[in-house]
Amino acid sequence: MTELHELTANQALDRMRSGGLSPVTYIDALLSRIEAREPTIQTWVCMDRDGARDAARAAERAYADGSAGPLCGIPVGIKDLILTERLPTSGNFAPLKDFNPGYDATCIARLREAGAIILGKVETTQFAGRDPTRTHNPWNLERTASGSSSGSAVAVADRMAPITLGTQTGGSVIRPAGYMGVVGFTPTFGRISRYGLLPRSYSFDMIGVMGRSVADAALFAAAMTGPDPRDRATLRRTPFKLPQVAVSRPPRLLLFEDFFDVSSDDVTRHVTETVDRLTAAGAKVRRARLPVPLDLLISMHTVILITEASSTQASQLAKHREAYAPGLLSQLDIGSAIPATAYLHTQRLRHRIRLQFEDLLKGIDGFILPSTSEVAPDRSTIGPRLCQTPWTILGWPVFTIPAGLGDEGLPIGLQLVGAPFKETKLIGIADWIERQLDPMPSPNAF
Numbered sequence: 001m002t003e004l005h006e007l008t009a010n011q012a013l014d015r016m017r018s019g020g021l022s023p024v025t026y027i028d029a030l031l032s033r034i035e036a037r038e039p040t041i042q043t044w045v046c047m048d049r050d051g052a053r054d055a056a057r058a059a060e061r062a063y064a065d066g067s068a069g070p071l072c073g074i075p076v077g078i079k080d081l082i083l084t085e086r087l088p089t090s091g092n093f094a095p096l097k098d099f100n101p102g103y104d105a106t107c108i109a110r111l112r113e114a115g116a117i118i119l120g121k122v123e124t125t126q127f128a129g130r131d132p133t134r135t136h137n138p139w140n141l142e143r144t145a146s147g148s149s150s151g152s153a154v155a156v157a158d159r160m161a162p163i164t165l166g167t168q169t170g171g172s173v174i175r176p177a178g179y180m181g182v183v184g185f186t187p188t189f190g191r192i193s194r195y196g197l198l199p200r201s202y203s204f205d206m207i208g209v210m211g212r213s214v215a216d217a218a219l220f221a222a223a224m225t226g227p228d229p230r231d232r233a234t235l236r237r238t239p240f241k242l243p244q245v246a247v248s249r250p251p252r253l254l255l256f257e258d259f260f261d262v263s264s265d266d267v268t269r270h271v272t273e274t275v276d277r278l279t280a281a282g283a284k285v286r287r288a289r290l291p292v293p294l295d296l297l298i299s300m301h302t303v304i305l306i307t308e309a310s311s312t313q314a315s316q317l318a319k320h321r322e323a324y325a326p327g328l329l330s331q332l333d334i335g336s337a338i339p340a341t342a343y344l345h346t347q348r349l350r351h352r353i354r355l356q357f358e359d360l361l362k363g364i365d366g367f368i369l370p371s372t373s374e375v376a377p378d379r380s381t382i383g384p385r386l387c388q389t390p391w392t393i394l395g396w397p398v399f400t401i402p403a404g405l406g407d408e409g410l411p412i413g414l415q416l417v418g419a420p421f422k423e424t425k426l427i428g429i430a431d432w433i434e435r436q437l438d439p440m441p442s443p444n445a446f
Contacts, residue, residue, distance in 0.1 A: 003029075004021070004025070004026055004029035004030070005029055005030055005033040005159040005160070006159055006442070007026075007162065008162055008211065008212045008213050008215075008216050009071075009074050009162040009163050009211055009212075009213075009216040009219065009220070010213065010215050010216055010219065012026055012073070012074060012162060013071075013072075013073070013074060016059075016063055016068075016072065016073050017063070017068070019063070022056075022060055023056040023057075023059035023060050023063070023072070023073030023117075024053065024056045024057055024060055026056070026073065026075075027052050027053055027055075027056040027073075027075060027117065027119075028053075030075055030119070030160065030161060031047075031049060031052070033159060033160055034047070034160045037138075037158055037160060038160075040136060040141070040446060041135065041136050041138055041154060041158055041160075042123070042134045042135050042136060043077075043122055043123055043135050043150075043151045043154045043155050043158070043160060044077075044120050044121070044122055044123070044151065044155070044160075045080045045090065045092075045120070045121040045122060045123055045151070046087055046088065046120055046121050047119065047120035048086050048087055048118060048119065048120055049120075051086050051118070052075060052117050052118070052119050052120075055117040055118075056073060056117060059072045059073035059115060059117065060073075062115065068115060069113065069114040069115030070114050070115065070219070070223065071111065071114040071115045071116040071219070071220065071223055072114075072115030072116075073115065073117065074115070074116050074117065074162060074163060075116070075117045075118075075119040075161055075162070075163075076111060076116050076117065076118055076119060076161065076163045076164060076165065076220070077119050077120060077121070077122045077151070077152060077155045077156075077160070077161040077163070077164035077165070078108065078118060078119075078120070078121050078122065078164070078165050079121070079122055079124050079148075079149050079151065079152050079164070079165055079166050079167055080092060080121040080122060080123065080124045080151070081124050081127070081128060081148075081167055081197055081198045082105045082107065082108060082165060082167070082196060082197055082198075082207070083101050083103065083104065083105045083108070083196040083197070083198075084104055084105070084108055084118060084121065085100075085101075085102060085103050085104045085108075086118070087100070087118070087120065087121050088100045088121075089101070089121065089198065091124065091126065091127045091128075091198045092123065092124050092125060092126040092127070092133065093126055093127060093316070093320075093323060093324075094320075094323045095316070095319075095320045095323050101196075103196070104196065105193075105194075105195060105196020105197060106193035106195040106196055106224075106228045106230065106231070107165065107192055107193060107196070107207055107224040108196065110223055110224045110226075111220070111223060111224065114223045116163075116220070116223075119161055121151075122150075122151025122152050122154075122155050122164060123135045123145075123150050123151030123154075124147070124148050124149060124150065124151060124152075124167075125147040125148040125150065125325075125328075125382065126324070126325045126328055127198065127200055127309075127313065127328060128147075128148035128167060128169050128172060128200045128205075129148065129200075129325060129327055129328030129331065130147065130148075130327050130328070130331075130381075130382055131325035131326065131327040131328055132144060132145070132147060132150075132379060132380065132381065132382055133145060133147060133150045133151065135150045135151050135154050136154070136379075136445075137154065137179070137180070137376055137379075137443075137445070138154060138157055138158040138180075138443035138445050138446075139157070139180070139181070139376065139409070139410050139411065139443045139444070139445055140376070140408075140409075140410060140445050141445050141446065142378065142379065143179075143375075143376040143377065143378060143379065143410065144179070144376050144377055144378060144379050144380075144381055144382055144383055145176065145179075145180075145376075145379075146175050146176035146179045146180075146376065146382045146383050147172060147175075147176060147382035148166075148167070148169070148172040148382070149164075149166030149167060149168075149172045149173055149176050149177075149208075149210070150176055150382070151164075152164035152165065152166035152173075152176065152210050153166070153176035153177050153179065153180040153182060153184070153210055154176075154180060156177075156180070156182045156210045156211060156212060157180035157181055157182050157443055158443060159442065162211060162212065162216065163209065163210070163211045163216060163217075163220050164209070164210045164211075165207060165208070165209060165210075166184070166207075166208050166209070166210055167197060167200075167205060167206065167207055167208065168186050168204075168205075168206045168207075168208050168388075168392060169200045169201045169204045169205050169206075169305065169392065170204070170301060170305065170385045170388060170389050170392055171385040171387070171388025171389055171392065173185070173186050173206075173208035173209075173210065173400075174186065174208075174371055174372075174387075174388045174391075174398055174400045174413075174415060175371070175372055175382070175383055175385065175387075175388050176210075176382075177210050177371070177400045177413065178370075178371030178372040178400045178411065178412070178413030178415070179372060179375070179376040179383065179410070179411060179413075180376075180411060180443075181402045181405075181411030181413070181440045181443075182210050182211065182212055182402065182440075183210065183211050183212060183213060183214055183216065183217045183399065183400065183401060183402065183434075184208060184209070184210050184217070184371075184398075184399065184400040184413075185208055185209050185210075185211075185214075185217035185218060185221055185397075185398070185399050185430075186206050186207075186208035186397065186398050187206075187208070187221050187225065187240070187397045187423050188395060188396060188397045188420045188421050188423065189204075189206055189233065189395030189396075190233040190234055190237050190395070191221075191225045191234070191237055191240065191397075191421070191423070192206070192207045192221065192224045192225055192234070193207075193224075193226075193228035193230065193231040193234045194206075194207060194231050194233070195228055195230040195231045199312040200305075200308070200309050200312060201304065201305050201308040201309055201312070202308050202311075202312070203304060203308065203347070204301075204304065204305060204308070204392055204393075204395075206392070206395070207224070208221070209221045212440070213434065214399065214401065214427065214430045214431045214434045215431065217399075218242055218423075218427045218430075219242065221423075222239060222240060222241070222242055222423075225237070225238075225239040225240055226238060226239040237421070240421075240423040240424050241424050242424070242427065243424055243427055243428040243431070246428070246431060246432070246435075247428035247429060247431060247432045250278075250281060250282030250283040250284065250432065251283050251284075251365040251366065251429045251432060251433075252283075252284045252286075252363065252364045252365050253278075253283055253284070253285045253286070253364060253365060253366055253367065253368045253416075254285075254286050254287075254288055254360060254364050254366070254367050254368070255275060255285050255286070255287050255288070255367075255368050255369065256287075256288060256289065256290055256367060256369050257287055257288070257289060258289055258290045258294050259294075259369040259370055259373065259386070259387050260272075260370075261294075262294065262373050262384075262386050262387075263370050263373040263374065263387075264373065264374040264375070266374075266375065266406040266407045266408070266412070267370050267372065267373060267374055267375065267406065267412055268370075270403065270404065270406050270412045271369075271370045271403065271412065271414060274403045274404070274414055274437070275368065275414075277436060277437070278433060278436055281436045283433075285368070286364070288360070290390070291353070291356040291357060291359075291360065292353055292356065294386065294390070297353070297389060297390045297393055298385070298386065298389055300346050300349060300350060300353075300393060301385075301389045301392065301393050303338060303342060303343060303346045304343065304346055304347065304350070304393075305331075305335075306331045306332070306334055306335030306338065307335045307338045307342075307343045308335075309328075309331060309332060309335055310331075310332045310333075310334075310335030310336040310338075311335075313332050314336075317332055350393055353393070353394075354393075354394050357394055357396075358419075361419050365418070365425065365429055366416055366417055366418045366419070366426060366429055367416070367417040368414060368415065368416055368417075369387060369414075369415050369417075370387050370412070370413070370414070370415060371387060371388070371400040371401075371412070371413030371414060371415040372384075372387055372388075372412075372413060373386045373387050375406050375408055375410035375411070375412060376410055376411075387415060388415070391415075391417050394420075395420065396417055396418060396419065396420050397417070397418045397419075397420070397421075397422070397423050397426050398415060398416065398417050398418075399415070399416045399426065399430040400413040400414070400415050400416075401413060401414050401415075401416065401430060401433055401434050401437070402414075402437070402440040403437055404437070404438060404440070405441075411440070414433065414437075416429060416430050416433065
């Protein structure tokens with residue numbers, strides 16, 4: 001019989017709805033898992049054990065009286081950048097260690113309303129920067145846990161939580177999820193409200209979901225979407241719908257060869273073999289080059305990111321300069337020196353490039369490429385952002401889907417990019433791809 005911590009979110013929901021699993025029993029199993037693994041993995045910043053158990057008892061009553069919401073009884077780990085009423089939110093920044101705003105971010109409020117249980121806060125790099133966290137990679141303790149959503153990816157991979165929330169400003173959902181062999185999903189910019197998120201970049205920040213199946217990630221992302229007057233980017237954006245039936249038509253996909261130019265031999269070979277497998281299953285895959293150089297996209301992202309970050313951090317930096325991690329501090333200093341004309345020119349160029357990518361979508365269902373350019377590197381870095389940054393610039397919906405293990409026994413992911421605000425279609429394609437691939441094993445570092 002499957003151990004409870006191995007259940008996906010949808011598997012746990014099915015058992016709870018049928019009366020075969022108590023939410024209290026499920027929470028206790030995960031808390032025991034965390035207690036056993038946390039001393040080595042170091043994923044959790046703080047836990048709400050009592051609150052989680054109280055919520056589990058309430059979920060049990062809701063199933064008994066027929067009032068259970070669509071996510072009732074499922075525990076979620078929250079990246080320590082997203083505000084929660086019961087727990088402090090520090091952003092891995094010492095001066096904010098005890099900061100508790102007394103309210104939930106919009107995304108958290110919507111999860112609670114649907115019946116999800118907030119289990120605790122997981123590690124993030126400082127303010128979503130690039131200085132690595134203390135968290136260990138459960139596949140190999142000497143390799144990076146990545147970032148900035150390091151704790152989010154590791155908690156799911158190590159079976160501490162079936163679902164976690166992360167944030168992406170460059171590649172911080174897709175990259176760590178790819179390294180950890182879990183599903184990562186970021187809907188289109190503007191789908192999920194960022195109200196209650198400690199900001200890094202006004203025009204890049206997105207909230208995403210990590211889980212162990214496409215269906216899990218899609219279910220929780222859909223529950224958080226919809227307009228929020230406190231985040232103007234969400235206005236006029238209604239929640240997307242989940243596919244009602246499995247996609248039977250194999251997708252038409254565009255593979256960008258540029259990413260093989262910057263990827264390791266292991267990743268290139270493995271992703272090529274995976275694409276061949278999808279083709280054999282009926283997918284139509286056409287190869288192409290990016291409409292603009294990858295180096296240009298990376299440079300554009302850097303200009304916009306560090307300029308906006310220097311603005312979002314200006315007040316804290318003036319008061320607590322000594323508390324900043326060295327990599328982030330360097331970025332903020334550079335960002336404050338970038339002329340406004342350079343920033344505005346880059347934003348205009350971003351708009352023109354988005355139109356060029358939209359032209360490439362004609363006649364196809366999405367783009368595919370490696371999730372990361374290499375398997376998880378050593379602990380001194382969170383890893384390169386080459387494969388994820390272009391889609392953050394566009395603000396388009398993206399999945400990473402586990403595609404097996406490379407030569408070193410470390411996960412490799414396949415990245416799927418869809419058209420803006422076409423999440424329902426993208427979820428169907430991601431589910432089709434997932435069904436062609438082998439299930440991902442559990443990490444075995446210790």
